Amino acid sequence: MADHPDGxxxxxxxxxxxxxxxxALAEIREHGAVALSLRRxxxxxxxxxxxxxxxxxxxxxxxxxLITAAYDDLADHLLVAxxxxxxxxxxxxxxxxxxxxxxxxxEVVDRLRAVAMAYRHWSVTHPQEFAxxxxxxxxxxxxxxxxxxxAAMGRVGTALGRPLVEAWGSGRLRLPATWTxxxxxxxxxxxxxxLSHLDAxxxxxxxxxxxxxxxxxxxxQVSLEVFGHHTWLFPDGCEPLYAAEVETFxxxxxxxx
Amino acid sequence: MADHPDGxxxxxxxxxxxxxxxxALAEIREHGAVALSLRRxxxxxxxxxxxxxxxxxxxxxxxxxLITAAYDDLADHLLVAxxxxxxxxxxxxxxxxxxxxxxxxxEVVDRLRAVAMAYRHWSVTHPQEFAxxxxxxxxxxxxxxxxxxxAAMGRVGTALGRPLVEAWGSGRLRLPATWTxxxxxxxxxxxxxxLSHLDAxxxxxxxxxxxxxxxxxxxxQVSLEVFGHHTWLFPDGCEPLYAAEVETFxxxxxxxx
DNA sequence: GAGTATGCGCGAACGGTGTTCGCAAATCAA
DNA sequence: TTGATTTGCGAACACCGTTCGCGCATACTC
Numbered sequence: 001m002a003d004h005p006d007g008x009x010x011x012x013x014x015x016x017x018x019x020x021x022x023x024a025l026a027e028i029r030e031h032g033a034v035a036l037s038l039r040r041x042x043x044x045x046x047x048x049x050x051x052x053x054x055x056x057x058x059x060x061x062x063x064x065x066l067i068t069a070a071y072d073d074l075a076d077h078l079l080v081a082x083x084x085x086x087x088x089x090x091x092x093x094x095x096x097x098x099x100x101x102x103x104x105x106x107e108v109v110d111r112l113r114a115v116a117m118a119y120r121h122w123s124v125t126h127p128q129e130f131a132x133x134x135x136x137x138x139x140x141x142x143x144x145x146x147x148x149x150x151a152a153m154g155r156v157g158t159a160l161g162r163p164l165v166e167a168w169g170s171g172r173l174r175l176p177a178t179w180t181x182x183x184x185x186x187x188x189x190x191x192x193x194x195l196s197h198l199d200a201x202x203x204x205x206x207x208x209x210x211x212x213x214x215x216x217x218x219x220x221q222v223s224l225e226v227f228g229h230h231t232w233l234f235p236d237g238c239e240p241l242y243a244a245e246v247e248t249f250x251x252x253x254x255x256x257x
Numbered sequence: 258m259a260d261h262p263d264g265x266x267x268x269x270x271x272x273x274x275x276x277x278x279x280x281a282l283a284e285i286r287e288h289g290a291v292a293l294s295l296r297r298x299x300x301x302x303x304x305x306x307x308x309x310x311x312x313x314x315x316x317x318x319x320x321x322x323l324i325t326a327a328y329d330d331l332a333d334h335l336l337v338a339x340x341x342x343x344x345x346x347x348x349x350x351x352x353x354x355x356x357x358x359x360x361x362x363x364e365v366v367d368r369l370r371a372v373a374m375a376y377r378h379w380s381v382t383h384p385q386e387f388a389x390x391x392x393x394x395x396x397x398x399x400x401x402x403x404x405x406x407x408a409a410m411g412r413v414g415t416a417l418g419r420p421l422v423e424a425w426g427s428g429r430l431r432l433p434a435t436w437t438x439x440x441x442x443x444x445x446x447x448x449x450x451x452l453s454h455l456d457a458x459x460x461x462x463x464x465x466x467x468x469x470x471x472x473x474x475x476x477x478q479v480s481l482e483v484f485g486h487h488t489w490l491f492p493d494g495c496e497p498l499y500a501a502e503v504e505t506f507x508x509x510x511x512x513x514x
Numbered sequence: 515g516a517g518t519a520t521g522c523g524c525g526a527a528c529g530g531t532g533t534t535c536g537c538a539a540a541t542c543a544a
Numbered sequence: 545t546t547g548a549t550t551t552g553c554g555a556a557c558a559c560c561g562t563t564c565g566c567g568c569a570t571a572c573t574c
Contacts, residue, residue, distance in 0.1 A: 009570065034291050034393055038561065051523045059561065135393035136291055137485055145489050178504040182497050191490055213502050220477020228394055232402050233448050244439040245470050252509065266541065295532065305553045316532065
């Protein structure tokens with residue numbers, strides 16, 4: 001029989017699981033996700049290695065939980081930058097400190113710029129978590145399509161896409177002909193259906209395509225920077241480079257009215 | 258004293274090192290780079306684990322060699338796609354089979370499209386090597402700025418940038434104002450100096466900026482695809498999506514004459 | 515309250531890993 | 545042929561993820 005959900009037993013268990021997550025996150029920030037060691041996590045929280053298995057099925061299971069949490073954290077950052085700090089997965093969590101550049105409340109352009117800058121900001125300030133999300137997939141691990149990680153990643157996509165949906169709603173989104181052409185390819189409209197109710201708004205498939213391409217543009221710059229492929233050129237960070245990309249990106253999608 | 262460089266001793270050593278590379282590459286293709294095991298490599302080539310250390314300093318050293326080789330292989334693919342099959346790092350190696358789309362010999366636009374498509378083609382056909390190059394960096398490992406890996410990565414950059422340099426040379430490269438603005442920021446021109454003699458041609462810093470941004474655009478789409486973040490949307494590959502991005506990218510940089 | 519089932523934490527163990535060390539055989543330079 | 549050097553290997557060490565079985569504290573049933 002299961003314990004009473006409010007009994008001291010269940011409460012201790014929840015606390016231990018929180019401690020485990022915190023310890024594992026600290027380990028990842030120190031040694032990287034690929035080097036996560038269950039034994040070190042156990043030592044850090046004063047437990048025996050075997051004891052962890054009362055809370056976690058395996059190392060892979062722990063990583064899956066951390067991936068989900070990281071996705072949620074990233075999505076929260078994006079929502080805060082847009083100005084939709086409510087709607088976060090855990091509204092009780094402390095608000096992240098964002099650089100002054102982001103977090104605007106004016107035009108759609110500002111929100112688009114804000115979410116783009118926030119995507120880089122979270123990534124460069126959480127490089128190990130970024131690697132956990134977007135680096136090598138865990139060797140033989142494939143995210144179950146209906147699993148928690150894809151759902152959490154969906155929240156990131158929704159946050160990223162929100163300014164795009166807003167711009168489309170007000171008729172200010174300019175979509176290149178080549179993109180709409182992709183949306184009308186055989187089967188693409190069907191497969192992209194999950195992106196059709198972005199943000200609880202029905203949206204044509206080419207807006208979903210736009211989201212994917214926009215994501216890729218931001219992601220490419222950030223990925224090269226976080227993984228150190230530009231440090232020899234920009235030892236102090238690639239923010240100017242990234243900002244330039246964001247501006248041309250905005251000019252292309254949102255022509256000045 | 259060192260052996261005679263042509264004696265049977267040195268010849269056997271070279272052959273063993275080649276075998277080691279081949280075995281390690283096969284292991285990476287089967288199990289992924291993060292799971293590379295020296296003991297498995299040793300078993301595969303019928304050697305004892307300790308014996309490998311006569312040829313390689315450590316697991317990290319072996320990975321560095323494989324990274325360099327993979328960069329070279331990618332650069333070769335790009336050069337072949339552009340049509341500059343000479344100039345490869347090992348002209349004796351067999352030519353890669355490229356899809357019909359790439360490998361054009363007409364306008365600059367064709368070469369730009371070809372190299373862009375080839376970047377994705379190599380990546381999706383060599384996913385584990387792509388992860389080796391662009392996934393999580395080896396924990397605690399930082400590529401020495403004058404090491405072999407950055408030199409090999411420079412070859413990739415040169416190949417990618419060649420159509421851009423060519424377009425700039427013929428005055429057909431249109432650079433957004435925001436990019437040239439980045440190039441004139443404090444210190445950027447200095448830091449980007451290594452990119453100034455791209456392809457043995459002296460080139461203004463904004464062309465180097467253009468190369469970095471172009472690389473990022475291509476890389477983002479490819480990275481999301483190869484690491485499986487789009488499989489739930491495009492289980493058969495994201496080539497149409499990528500092609501659309503490449504076309505808008507070309508339209509932006511090379512306006513029709 | 516007594517008896518029992520369940521959850522929890524741990525020590526020990528198994529097979530795997532990267533790496534080091536010392537020894538023996540093979541090969542080279544003289 | 546002699547002496548120096550290179551090569552390969554077996555054994556060992558410390559670490560890893562994971563499993564098993566044992567006590568023990570808690571929770572539920574009567």
